Amino acid sequence: MADALISSTIQVTLERALSLASDRIGLLVGFKKDVAGMTRSLRLINAVLANAEAKQNQDGAVQEWLKSLEEVAYEVDNLLDELHYESLHHQVESRNRHKLKVCCFFSFSNINLAFRWRMASKVRDIKLKLNEINQEANGLGLVSRLGMTAALPAAVGDTRSQQTDSVVAPMIGRTNDESKIVKMLLSPSEKVVSGLPITGMGGLGKTTLAKSIYNNQQIDEHFQKKIWVCVSKKVPVVELFKLMLVQLMKGKVEVDDRNVIVEHIQNQLGEKRYFLVLDDVWDDDQALWDDFFTTLKGLNPTNGSWCLVTTRLGPVAHSVSRVLRMMENEAYPLGKLPDDHCWSIIKEKVVGEGEEPDELKAIKERVIERCDGLPLAASVIGGLLSLKRKEEWRSILENRLLSMSGDGDRVMQILKFSFDNLPSQYIKKCFAHWSIFPKDSEKERNMLIELWMAEGFLQVDATSQMMMEEIGMNYLRILLQSSLLEEIIDKSETSISYKMHDLVHDLAESMSKSTKVIIDRDTYIVDNGDQIRYLAIDLSSGREDREKLLESQSMSLHTLFVNGDLSDDMLMKLKNLYVLFLSTETTQELPVSIGKLIHLRYVNLSKSSISILPDSLCKLYNLQTLALSGSQVKDLPKGMCDLISLRHLHYYNDDEEFQMPLEMGRLTCLQTLEFFNVGREKGRRIGELGSLKNLKGKLEIRNLQLVKGKEGAEEAKLSEKANLFRLELEWALDREGDDYNDEDVLDGLRPHPNLKELVI
Structure with a gap:
């Protein structure tokens, strides 16, 4: 089967390379001619990609051509990024020598000779490969479509003016179902644990209904404990108990012994009546459910607890029913939505509270027919129509939606159609990227955007005024509007996260099977010969075999999630890494070899036990995001000011004696800085904030007691920082003398009118 995303991967990679080639590195002495020749080849190849994508399903030779091109595209990207790194390195060194002007090119004297020869050799090799690929394209009859790019079309911009923002629409059409089930759960029971499976095909809204019940006020008042567990795959019974304990403890659980886990659950539950939801269950093993519920009954003597199970599989419901000695009709089969409710979902997506346009009324009956009573299908179709012009609605319906087969999985066909109609290859890559996260994951908005940025999915158009983060926000809006993502706003409304419906996750996963591997504690399967770009691996068990796998894929990896210790030698081998998530509970010092990973753009050490960051970290001139939230890091490296590409520093230290690294003001790209401790010496004064x-x-x-007067405070230039929404100003409680000038300093710290919160 052809890789549905391969041309998107290639196009995104090639265009990133073209962007790099047109940057400073094109001016490097000794490389200008070679880079220009390579760029011409890239443009020619990019122009035939659309034709190759259309032919890959019918022509095996075209598939092989695309695979070869993908490998070379990554090579080009890494090569140009290495040259780009040298350009950044030169800027840092020039600045550190206090030159007034920074050269934007190298002379033969200041390029390392060995580096120059190595790069020249690489460029020549890649030029030969690109020439061969161009010749093969001609031989395969691939037709050029010049001018085709992955830039965001104007039509996408048009959709942003619609009222399609954030808030997830309330559940439509399931009020009666919710009332019936809640009444059942609140009824008196002489059983320790009762159970109710909600059954139905994918896309009916089982999880949405279960969540609405879970958050129902009557449920909150009746049950003293609530536990939500997303199962999503077949798991051993000890893992099921562990998932319960994680929810009860509201955090990570390290223990693996079943007796200890069950004892902890028992302590957490006490004699309280609880409500347990097992969402998206797939395992119909009768022995597993016998074991699970038998143990559950023995944990708590109080009658009246309930377990709600959502599943697509009838045999699962049957197994649960047998164990809990339920009647067969006690399972709750979820029916399809009535047509008028499906239409309400579509209308909400397309026009919100507005009137239905004639173009929408004209296709109403046929669109409802395509939904087939499935709320997910209605939401996806509504999202698809909202991203298209009214004039296109009829042709979309007639040419594609009506031609979909009634056989097979109707929802997956509609989801695939919605994916195919995403307005750019970059957004398709952002969508498929989600598959590296487990099902039912919730990911915070800024983290998603920063990851996409690190992967090169947020390329800035030369004519655009938008920053990469703004492009990421627009991509999120499009994925939300397409119903390919769901938005979650926490109760305090201070953070926004996203999650993906499990059917949509299945689609994302199918798009990237050849590029990623997930290896948890219990599975170790690599069933394809492709090079792996994304790897999530647990090194806390089965270490030797897993390290061998990691080493075998070290040169191809772009993104690595590691649970466990990563040695200095192993880290050094990951030369082409762009994203590193490192979660360790024993290692306290980040390996020094981190400084060798010159492509790194995203490093996340949040909640790790690492307390020492080596100075070599400051050689990562491409680094855009450094996430240290919840880590044990006490001090930042002295040379932080050399991280000239750094945009987001997620780090908080409440120690009043903490000293900021010198000359933080040189980090002119910085957008996220959680705190700044004013110091006495030059390079740590409040004026460092002025250039940020x-x-x-x-x-x-x-x-702020260290700031001398209004003029000193004005050096922070807070009045120019239009994107700050919360500002906290703090003076030390204990101070020497009584000659305070706090009011003058406060006057000089006058913020921009856009500020929403001020704490003094």
């Missing part, structure tokens, strides 16, 4: 013009979100400034 792009700061956004929240900022806490401490030790």
Whole structure:
């Protein structure tokens, strides 16, 4: 089967390479001619990609051509990024020598000779490969479509003016179902644990209904404990108990012994009546459910607890029913939505509270027929129509939606159609990228955007005024509008996260099977010969075999999630890594070899036990995001000011004696800085904030007693920082003397009118 996403991968990679080639590195002495020749070849290849994508399903030779091109595209990307890194390195060194002007090219004297020869050799090799690929394209009869790019079309911009923002629409059409089930759950029971499976095909809204019940006020008042567990795959019974304990403890659980886990659950539950939801269950093993519920009954003597199970599989419901000695009719089969409710979902997506346009009324009956009573299908079709012009609605319906087969999985066909109609290859890559996360994951908005940025999915158009983060926000809006993502706003409304319906996750996973592997504690399966780009691996068990796998894929990996310790030698081998998530509970020092990974753009050490960051970290001139939230890091490296590409520093230290690294003001790309401790010496004074013009979100400034007067405070230029929405200003409680000038300093710290919160 052809790789549905391969041309998107290639196009995104090639265009990133073209962007790099047109940057400073094209001016490097000794490389200009070679880079220009390579760029011409890239443009020619890029122009035939659309034709190759259309032919790959019918022509095996075209599939092989695309696979070969994908490998070379990654090589080109890495090569040009290495040259780009040298350009950044040169800027840092020039600046550190206090030159007034930074050269934008190298001379033969300041390029390392060995590096120059190595790069020249690589460029020649890749030029030969690209020439061969161009010749093969001609031989395969691939037709050029010049001018085709992955830039965001104007039509996409048009959709942003619609009222399609954030808030997830309330559940439509399931009020009666919810009332019936809640009444059942609140009824008196002489059983310790009763159970109710909600059954039905994918896309009916089982999880949505279960969530609405879970958050129902009557449920909150009746049950003293609530536990939500997303199962999503077949798991051993001990893992099921562990998932329960994680929810009860509201955090990670390290213990693996069943007796200890069950004892902890028992302590958490006490004699309280609880409500347990097992969502998206797939395992119909009668022995597993016998074991699970028998143990559950023995944990708590109090009658009246309930377990709600959602599943697509009848045999699962039957197994649960047998164990809990339920009657067969006690399972709750979820029916399809009435047509008028499906239409309400579509209308909400397309026009919101507005009137139905004639173009929408004209296709109403046929669109409802395509939904087939499935709320997910209605939401996806509504999202698809909302992204298209009214004039296109009829042709979309007649040419594609009506031609879909009634056989097979109707919802998956509609989801695939919605994916195919995403307005750019970059958005398709952002969508498929979600498959690296487990099902039912919730991911915070800024983290998603920063990851997409690190992967090169948020390329800035030369004519655009938007920053990469703004492009990421627009991509999120499009995926939300397409119903390919769901938005979750926490109760305090301070953070926004996203999740993906499990059917949509299945689609994302099918798009990237050849490029990723997930290896958890219990599975170790690599069933394809392709090079792996994304790897999530647990090194806390089966270490030797898993390290061998990691080493075998070390040169191809772009993104790595590691649970466990990563040695200095192993880290050094991951030369082409762009994203590193490292979660460790024993290692306290980040390996020094981190400084060798010159492509790194995203490093996340959040909640790890690492407390020491090596100075070599400051050689990562491409680094855009450094996430240290919840880690044990006490001090930042001295040379932080050399991280000239850094945009987001997620780090908080409440120690009043903490000293900021010198000359933070040189990090002119910085947008996220959670706090700034004013110091006495030059390079740590409040004026360092003055050049950080792009700061956004929240900022806490401490030790303001060290600022001398209004003029000193004005050096922070807070009045120019239009994207700060929360500002906290703090003076030390204990100070020497009584000659305070706090009011003058406060006057000089006058913020921009856009500020929403001020804490003094």
